[in-house]
Structures are given as C-alpha cells and as structure tokens.
Amino acid sequence: MTDTVQKPEQATVTIGDGVQATVPEPCILVIFGATGDLAQRKLLPALYALAGEGSLPTGFTILGTGRNESDDQTFRATMKKAVHSYSRIGFHEATWADFEQGLCYEQVDPDLPTAMDTLRERLEQIDQKRGTKGNYLFYLAVPPSGFGPLSEMLGKAGLAQAPGKIRRLIVEKPLGHNLASARALNERLHEAFDEDQIFRIDHYLGKETVQNLMVFRFANGIFEPIWNRQYIDHVQITVAESIGIEGRSAYYEESGALRDIVQNHIMQLVAIIGMEAPSNFASETVRDEKVKLLRAVRPIHPDDVLNHTVRGQYAEGTVNGEYVPGYRSESGVNPLSLRETFVAMKLDIDNWRWADTPFYLRAGKRMPKRATEVAIQFRRVPHSPFSGHSLTPSGVLPPNAIDPDVLTIHIQPDEGITLSINAKVPGRSTTIRTVNMDFAYGSAFSTQSPDAYERLLLDCMLGDATLFAREDEVEEAWRFCTAILDGWRAHPPDKVMTPNYAAGSWGPDEAFQFIERDGRQWHRM
C-alpha cells in the first residue's frame, strides 16, 4: 500500500549555483482548484521557474481541474498571464513554449458521479501521450471543506494507490481549526492515502533562511554547545506583516493570527530552533526530532491564558506613510468583530535544554514593516570588571549595564544573520557599545533564493518529505494552540478595548507590559 516506488537510475541537472540536482521521475501534477489564487500566484510561477532551470522531468504535465467548463487553450492563456505577473525569473517565450505543452485542463465537478472516471480517463490519455507512466501527484488547492471529500473520492476511484507508481497527495493549511478537527482530517485522509504519501505544505519550511537555521545549528561546531538554558536567556520569534488581510475576510474572521501564523509557521520555527540534533537528515529522523520538541511544549492552561498571551486587533492608522482602515472596516469583516490580528505569547519547553528559558512569540498584521526574525538573547555577563559612569560601591559597571549578546536570524525580507556583541569605543575611557557582525545572504551568495514553492513542489515530486509537516507535528502544534483557543473562549476580549492597536504600531501596549513583567523587552526591529 505504501509509496514505495522502484527508483531507476535518476537523471541529474546542473542548476544555477553549479550544484548537481536530481530530476524527478516523469509525473502528472493534478491541481484541484487550478484557476484559484494559490495556483496562479504561487504554484504555476514556481513550476515555471523549475522548468526554466531544467529541473522538471521529461513529459512533466500539469493537469488543472475545476468545476468550470474550460479547455487546454483557455487554461494556458490564463496561466500565461499568471506567470507573466508573478514569475520570479521573468518571462521567456522559449521556456514558456515548452512549458505550456505540458499544461492541460479538465472539468472535474466532484458533485457529478462520473467526476473520477473523467479524471482517470484524462490521466491515462496524458500517460500515453507524454510518457508519465501512471505517476500522479494530487494538489488540493481548494477550500478546506474539499480536502476530505476529494481525498475520499480519489481513494474510492482507485487513484490513491497503485503499487510501483507514484501517488501522492498535497494539502496546505488550514488543516483543521483545532486539535479534534485536525485529527479527524488526518484520519479521513488516511482512509485513502498512507502517511508517507501525504505532503502537508507549510511554505515557511521552503524558505531558504528557515532551512539555513538547521545548517547554522548543525554544521557549525561553535553554536551548539551554547544553544541551551545555560547560555541562552530567552528566544524571541516575531512574524510582523505590514499588510492587512488582503481581501481574505471570510478566511481571516474564522482564523485570526493564532491559527493563521502561530499554529503552523511559528510552531515550525520553534521546533527547528529547539530540537535536538538529528543523527542524519532523513525525513523521518528530522521530523522525529521536531515532534519530540513539540511534545515538550508546555500547554497553557485555559485559566492561565491571560497571563501567557496577549491578543490585539488593529484600528485605523498609517503604514509606510499611507492611511489604512481598521480591521473592522475591512470589506466583509463584522463591524463588531473581536477577531485577533495580533498575538503575543510566552511558550515554555519542559526539557533539559530549555527549562526556564522561555520563547516569546509574536505575530501581527499591519505592523510598521514586514519582518520575520528569530532573536536568541544570551545571558548577561555574570560579573563586570569594567568601571563606568554608573558606579557601584566597588567602582565597576554592574553587569546589567552591559547589553547581552544577541544572535538575530533575519528570515525575511533581508535574509541574513547578525551577532550583536559589545565592543570598546576607541578612546581613553572604557566606554562599551554594542556593535553588529553581519552575514547577509545577498552579499555572500550570487544566486537568488528560490521561492519556497519551487523547493517544496520539487521535493514532493522527488518524494522527500523532510520539509513537510507530518501528522503528529500538526497535531502537537494544535494541542498547544487549542488550549489557548479554549482559554480565549472562556475569557473573551474586552469589547470596549477592541481594537487595541493602531495600524502601523508594534501592537497593543499590553504586549510590551507583558514581556516587561519578566524583566525583558521586545527587540527593536
């Protein structure tokens, strides 16, 4: 039943940075919801970029499907426009001419009893014509209510399993809205597909800098010995976005910042920063370590939720010099909505490495700028031998007058790593000031980082699940977030105090007070 495909000799290609990369087996990528936003903005441009660098297998075909009647030519024209608008590598007629040969459309209306027969017939025709050998990947780019039914239909039609051939399912969040629904969804998907056939995309895992976090930790000898409670005071993870909800009111009113960013992207970052070193880079070994870490995350008791979390919602304000309306005035949002567009929280990890070393997390829409960062704040020096202006009875600067060292991993937009350390200001007095040692991707490497979807789609074709969320990772992240949601339900936000931060600010005052209570501060970004 499993996705064990006999691997013939695999072809390789030399890509931009001179690296030899494996080319996947010929296959068809079926996209359900192929004319939707995700397909046009992300999937097609990513596949086109892969075509441009020669990473796609011979005969590779995209079969777009949807409820609407259409044909190959119309689909190609729509996708050409999408690639024109969103391609990372620009538009090249010759690449397109070749790429579009592998673009097809078939109307597949899941409400019709013949839907899967139509699909099967078309797949078989493509196999004949393009030599794709019955290898299929099914991407469910449809609303989440379609995940279970479509997967079930594929299963019943016998399309989910075919010994010796590739059959994989690709899904993307929201994967449930709490622990129970996430479990129910996983069970439903498993009725047709085995776990090793399911690829759950979290696009943060496809980001170069997120992958580099693992290389940084485990390919350098100097950081790992100090990567623990003895040397680290606390960790901060910030996902700040200057954009609002971008017309996605129906989704966001249901979701909010916790489900939209924390449950998936931030919990993945927590796992990668906090996990033990895997013994190898095989997908199950890496994911086992991540799950172990997530299991050690202490649940926040619903009665304790107000001490550990802060919710915010943006009011009108100014972002990048432009007026923007408040969340409640966004089209489609309930004018009395209490939905959070900002969340800050403290997360504790109950294991030897991290005991008493909290992770402070925050995510928000309509912040002053777009920036995702991880800041590792080291402990202060235990004693300072330097004399200074604020003298203690012994005549030396107290240790807390010297800033702690901070390692900042800039995930976006300016990808890189900064180590902030203390240095002596030139001159006769011993004046200490913080200086930065910087590594910037842009100047260290000449190659542009690929888009997350390029890496993830290719890995899925190759059957490498390392950068995909396994069912237990998703469920552990939900375990933590569901307890918070339960607590929030029992302690709804103050109607009078909502909204509580101006667009273009760093969130509600309470978020600052919350971390200051612990004698700490959010890093300036």
Ligand code: BG6
């Ligand atoms: C998505 C969220 O998962 O991530 C969006 O649904 C958010 O609300 C986006 O804007 C942020 O992604 P990135 O790559 O811009 O950080």
